[in-house]
Amino acid sequence: MTTTPAERTATSTERRTGVTEDLHLVDLGKEFEAFTAVHPLNLTVPGGTFFALLGPSGCGKTTTLRMVAGLEEPTTGHIRIGDKDITAAKAYQRNVNTVFQSYALFPHMNVLDNVMFGLKRRGDKDAKRKAQEVLSLVELAEVARKKPTQLSGGMQQRVALARAIVNRPDVLLLDEPLGALDLKLRRQMQIELKRIQSDVGLTFIHVTHDQEEAMTMADTIAVMNAGRVEQLGDPAALYERPATTFVANFLGQSNLLEGTLTGTRPDGLVTAQVHGHEVLVDASRVPEDIKDVWIGVRPEKLRLGDQGQNVLRGSVTDASFTGVATHYLVRMPWGHEITLVQQNDGSPRRSVGENVDVSWDAGYEFVLDQQQDEDAGIGRDDE
Ligand SMILES: Nc1ncnc2c1ncn2[C@@H]1O[C@H](COP(=O)(O)OP(=O)(O)O)[C@@H](O)[C@H]1O
Ligand SMILES: [Mg+2]
Structure with missing residues (x-):
């Protein structure tokens, strides 16, 4: 059965008590001294969808993500989740998590403790149950007692993912998270990630320079070139009707x-x-x-x-x-x-x-x- 992004949002919203809100970037720009890394951009990421930022190295993808995460201060513009303006909020005040290429797991803790860590620190009484739930979602329930070093790269990446989604962030940011994996495993993980996103119904923003990866996974792709979004659309529309030679050549x-x-x-x-x-x-x-x-x-x-x-x-x-x-x-x-x-x-x-x-x-x-x-x-x- 296929579901449209809208339907997917609806079911995930029913399952949750809250609502998966849209993320709005409004005239969001970043300059480093005289260099413009991101020209003021306007973008709405529909809640509960899988969104990809695709473009060559240096086009401003990571800078855009870091602004959403609160790790980089925008030079211009605003960031809103639903009606809430989070532009001035500190990184830890935002309900936004990031998964990087390096897993940054605690080596001395087992998988379950790694996933529970944040919840326990916040005093969540339900930490264990929530962590176990999310571990079965990423198909790691069997290795909950193992240490990260006993797992393969792909499994470690799934632990990092479980840890990032266990507290149901409004937006999950993924910065080239599969970059360290070999091709075959990467293709497997692309399908896995997409399945997990559709199961949890959270908003995923995935940064990649790999056009095939973006097309495989995303509901919507923003193709970036030199600090600007050159075209926005679903994968098939971008492929069949590229609006510029850059998009025509970069995608396929x-x-x-x-x-x-x-x-x-x-x-x-x-x-x-x-x-x-x-x-x-x-x-x-x-x-x-x-x-x-x-x-x-x-x-x-x-x-x-x-x-x-x-x-x-x-x-x-x-x-x-x-x-x-x-x-x-x-x-x-x-x-x-x-x-x-x-x-x-x-x-x-x-x-x-x-x-x-x-x-x-x-x-x-x-x-x-x-x-x-x-x-x-x-x-x-x-x-
Ligand atoms: N802290 C910084 N100071 C100066 N220039 C930066 C800084 N961070 C990124 N840049 C520049 O901004 C541009 C965009 O970088 P980035 O967002 O990391 O690109 P991408 O993730 O698409 O590869 C690059 O030219 C990079 O050199
Ligand atoms: Mg980058």
Whole structure:
């Protein structure tokens, strides 16, 4: 069964006595001396949702999180949870917890004591029951009596997570929490984290430079670039309709074809010239008032063969078999190499040097202003 973020919020709200409030960042900005790390940004994170801040190293993600946590004083703006302004509140006064990449568990305490620690210090009579509950939620009930050092990295990270959610913070901040784990474990933890978030119904804000991680987990992603939110949306919307070349290149791969719009046909499709070839695009994809465009097509939207509304001919310069798919590079007559991904569904494989048709249908493209830098966001996610 799938639930929308709204439904998820509703059920989690029923389960709790309180309400999962929205987090509002209002004109929130941060300058370090003359350097602007975060330009005044406006963002609402709906209560009970999984929200990701995604962007390359140095774009201001951690600074934004630290302002929400109360660890960094904003230069401008406000932070509200629901109607409550917390801008001036000290870190310990905010009902906000953070999970970092390093687990910072107490090595001499067992897992249960680590998770109970904060609650007991605050004199919570129910500390043990709450800690046990949250340990079963993260599937660590069996290791409650073990010391952190006896656990794997992934398990330790789950202990840190249990400790951070046991007192039900209004917002849980996660700063690249999976960065230290190897790829396979990271993929596992991504699914786990998402499940836990939807079970507890708390607001999670997850910072990452890994686009696949953000897309796998988040209900909503804010893509940040140089201290600004460049686009906000759900993963599919960002992927299918990137608003800038930066988003198009940073989230997955894009082929950007240089085109000029030439007119609208009676059937509503817009015609464009791409290096002397006519290409059709969906009118709803075309921004207003521009003629010179990038026509963006994702590699998996392209097919080999001439069975599409748009056909370009080129020659294969690389064919890499990856098991589930084959990745092709096809050089166009004007020198540009197009990336194409063909599912390994039994269709014939092509070899280097072969001349091939590359085709796609109108409506599978996105159209951007050619004034934007075609290389924006390329090769910057390799922290
Ligand atoms: N305390 C600081 N003093 C000066 N510059 C800082 C400080 N903290 C962060 N910065 C700068 O602000 C920018 C954003 O940093 P950060 O928020 O850590 O980025 P991210 O988490 O996206 O990698 C970087 O250029 C970084 O060098
Ligand atoms: Mg960071």
